[in-house]
Amino acid sequence: MSANTTVVTSILDQLSSLGHKKVVFCNDPDTGLKAIIAVHDTTLGPALGGTRMWSYATEAEALEDVLRLSRGMTYKAAITGLNLGGGTAVIIGDSRKGKSEAMMRSYGRFIKNLNGEFITAEDVGTTMRDMEYIRMETSHVTGVPESIGGAGDPSPVSAKGVYLGIKACVKEVFGTDVLAGRSVVVQGIGSVGEHLVELLRNDNVEVFVSDINEERLQYVAKKYKAKAVEADRVFGLDVDIYAPCALGATVNDSTIPKMKFAIIAGSANNQLANEQTHGQLLLEKNILFAPDYLINAGGLINCYSELTGYGKKRTMQLTENIYEATRNVIKLSKAENIPTIRAANRIAEQRIIDIKKIKSSF
CATH class of the missing domain: 3.40.50.720 (NAD(P)-binding Rossmann-like Domain)
Structure with missing residues (x-):
């Protein structure tokens, strides 16, 4: 019990130190999905950021990456003058062999449950095709092909x-x-x-x-x-x-x-x-x-x-x-x-x- 409390406290301390609003851990054994969504700040608008898929050595490493990336998105939108907040997501796994339509659609349902607070796009290890799969489950995704109304490759x-x-x-x-x-x-x-x-x-x-x-x-x-x-x-x-x-x-x-x-x-x-x-x-x-x-x-x-x-x-x-x-x-x-x-x-x-x-x- 004390060990678990230490882990939770450590995570919450990380969120406080960087000013994060919310972190969501996503797990779907049926598709192999293990993901973390971090919403840093939504003062300027909904949090928008890419979804990165990477073979992280540990979950702690993945958490550190998503926290830094999401904070960077807040600053990126702010300094660029956009009406957006900052967020990012990471999927833990090898994008070359561990990815599937079912996994990306399952991930899309997790995004849907955030009710527009987080909007995603492609990043390292994900593609426009992946964004299409996510789009099948939620409208809170960008970077889809122009042929289906998106802005295309960024x-x-x-x-x-x-x-x-x-x-x-x-x-x-x-x-x-x-x-x-x-x-x-x-x-x-x-x-x-x-x-x-x-x-x-x-x-x-x-x-x-x-x-x-x-x-x-x-x-x-x-x-x-x-x-x-x-x-x-x-x-x-x-x-x-x-x-x-x-x-x-x-x-x-x-x-x-x-x-x-x-x-x-x-x-x-x-x-x-x-x-x-x-x-x-x-x-x-x-x-x-x-x-x-x-x-x-x-x-x-x-x-x-x-x-x-x-x-x-x-x-x-x-x-x-x-x-x-x-x-x-x-x-x-x-x-x-x-x-x-x-x-x-x-x-x-x-x-x-x-x-x-x-x-x-x-």
């Missing part, structure tokens, strides 16, 4: 936002946002990473690519005339920009000392293993970090457009705002000599505080 919009964030950082460091002649290493060339490579190569950027999938690595390198590099060489490369586009926590105690980059700007979530420690280390090393949840917001914007009925033109207008928003974060960071992640958090938190005041006055 990857190109995500990549566009990262590209604009890179340009804003290059403007700060080099005095112009012209990218021709610059060098970038893109780590992780999934759908978003590949679209980013294409945008950069169209601007005559020297691009290095790295991925754990060797076949895909060689394919993308050949297709875009990029240079393939082994994973263990990434952090020692003498290039202008590091663009992490796979999983998070690659900016950490062991990688920062190796870095010669002027800028870190990519699509991966939670790139800093520890926000406070590693944000400060980058500031001291004079490496400009583009807060990940700000510049990778294109996918969220795409989903928001689907919910609101905006067309592609409005979606791209909202995405283009990422350039100026990044410049504003850099400006605050310089003015107060604080890490860019702290500056971004402050801007996002202030919007939530302001809206809470408005709601409480009625």
